[in-house]
Amino acid sequence: MSGTLLSINNYYYARGGAEVLFMQHNGMLAEAGWSVVPFCMQHADNYPTPWSYEFVEEIELDGEHDGFAAKLRKGVKAVYSLEARAKVRGLLDRVAPDVCHAHNVYHHLSPSILAVIHGRGIPLVMTLHDLKLACPAYSMLARDGVCERCRDGRLFNVFTQRCMKNSGLLSFLVMVESYLHRFLRSYVGNVDRFLVPSRFYLEKFVDWGFDRARFRHLPNFVDAQRYEPRFTPGRRFAYVGRLSAEKGIATLIEAAALAGVPLDIIGTGRAERSLRDLAGQRSCDVRFHGYLAGRALHAAMAGARAIVVPSEWYENAPLTVLEAGALGKPVIASAIGGLPELVVEGETGWTFAPGSVEALAERLRAVADLADTGVERAGRAARRHVAEEFGPDRYLDGIRGVYLELGVT
Numbered sequence: 077m078s079g080t081l082l083s084i085n086n087y088y089y090a091r092g093g094a095e096v097l098f099m100q101h102n103g104m105l106a107e108a109g110w111s112v113v114p115f116c117m118q119h120a121d122n123y124p125t126p127w128s129y130e131f132v133e134e135i136e137l138d139g140e141h142d143g144f145a146a147k148l149r150k151g152v153k154a155v156y157s158l159e160a161r162a163k164v165r166g167l168l169d170r171v172a173p174d175v176c177h178a179h180n181v182y183h184h185l186s187p188s189i190l191a192v193i194h195g196r197g198i199p200l201v202m203t204l205h206d207l208k209l210a211c212p213a214y215s216m217l218a219r220d221g222v223c224e225r226c227r228d229g230r231l232f233n234v235f236t237q238r239c240m241k242n243s244g245l246l247s248f249l250v251m252v253e254s255y256l257h258r259f260l261r262s263y264v265g266n267v268d269r270f271l272v273p274s275r276f277y278l279e280k281f282v283d284w285g286f287d288r289a290r291f292r293h294l295p296n297f298v299d300a301q302r303y304e305p306r307f308t309p310g311r312r313f314a315y316v317g318r319l320s321a322e323k324g325i326a327t328l329i330e331a332a333a334l335a336g337v338p339l340d341i342i343g344t345g346r347a348e349r350s351l352r353d354l355a356g357q358r359s360c361d362v363r364f365h366g367y368l369a370g371r372a373l374h375a376a377m378a379g380a381r382a383i384v385v386p387s388e389w390y391e392n393a394p395l396t397v398l399e400a401g402a403l404g405k406p407v408i409a410s411a412i413g414g415l416p417e418l419v420v421e422g423e424t425g426w427t428f429a430p431g432s433v434e435a436l437a438e439r440l441r442a443v444a445d446l447a448d449t450g451v452e453r454a455g456r457a458a459r460r461h462v463a464e465e466f467g468p469d470r471y472l473d474g475i476r477g478v479y480l481e482l483g484v485t
Contacts, residue, residue, distance in 0.1 A: 077476050077485060078109035079174030082167065086184040088116040088131070089123050093395045094205035097296055098179045104472055113171050115164060117184045130167050132160045135184055155253040157186040164189040168196055175484045178202040182253070187262035194266035199482035203271040205392060209263055210284045212254035213239035217322050217389045227284055231255055269478050273393035274414025280390070292478055297471035298398040300463040305404030306378035309451040312338040313440060314380035316373070316396050319345030324386030324410060324430065326354055331436035333360035337444045342368050342376055378403045381451060382443050385409040388430050393418065401462035406454035408439050424458035
């Protein structure tokens with residue numbers, strides 16, 4: 077099976093896990109003989125591509141120096157981009173894709189493009205990296221924690237709760253966007269198949285009233301052969317990712333202090349200063365390494381005893397867990413969202429009650445006290461699990477199966 081793929085995402089660089097998967101998806105299909113045409117937004121960090129001239133103008137909604145008129149113009153464009161709609165129409169004329177596969181499109185390209193694709197009779201697949209289809213703020217997270225207030229169409233809660241960066245303006249804009257695209261049926265009326273990396277997300281969408289028949293579970297993947305594992309356990313535990321409240325890092329610091337174990341924190345984010353202050357107050361052995369990537373990141377992860385994923389929101393299927401396994405490291409993860417699906421309890425890692433300092437401290441102590449041979453055994457099991465269950469061949473077979481369902485041969 078091969079053909080021309082129009083691959084759509086807001087960004088064309090490795091901004092986060094969704095973009096990493098988007099780029100890997102494109103590369104995998106190109107290696108399999110597909111002609112892959114990206115359609116994204118212009119950005120200074122984008123990777124080079126001969127298709128960049130087709131990209132839409134960059135738009136960032138939280139520009140600090142924008143005046144009211146600029147914010148209003150960007151807001152209207154984020155809700156419904158006429159530029160993206162026109163450009164994708166011209167691109168469809170030029171490349172005549174056999175299938176279109178969208179990833180994240182909202183707030184930048186906007187869902188305006190989906191009806192154009194559907195109207196041409198081109199099969200349209202969309203990978204859901206978050207809960208935007210159900211939750212206007214995409215995360216089912218409010219200031220008071222996990223939130224499902226918008227269920228049954230009560231989308232106004234995104235504004236009343238100020239879910240978007242605690243901004244009334246941004247939250248109002250997203251509320252308008254969500255009501256508009258619900259009315260237009262931009263997603264459910266135009267997308268043929270939704271791909272979901274975690275079973276938890278699939279069941280959450282179904283629970284909120286979406287048609288199960290349109291959804292397919294397709295886990296994320298890593299190519300374990302591209303990672304050099306280090307099975308010998310280190311002494312320190314490590315967190316890798318964005319530094320923000322919902323990631324549970326404050327709980328992790330408290331738990332590390334209670335358990336008396338050393339901790340490395342790798343990443344940046346708005347919560348960094350408060351987390352540094354907390355670590356100083358607890359006088360615990362916490363090192364902040366900032367942003368790491370590539371070999372430096374893999375080396376830091378491979379040197380850990382275990383990778384800790386202490387999230388306190390509905391995580392989907394973070395690549396960090398799979399990368400940890402590929403590097404031969406077991407994972408300690410909170411039992412929330414799709415995280416438990418990635419861990420074989422007691423074999424490739426361990427789970428704990430989300431938000432519980434005491435439960436996490438108990439896990440940290442247990443793994444710190446576990447003989448190195450036991451930690452190594454878990455790391456080897458994690459590597460095998462990732463290679464067997466989350467490899468690129470399984471992902472490619474899944475993609476081909478979905479495309480075949482839609483008549484792409």
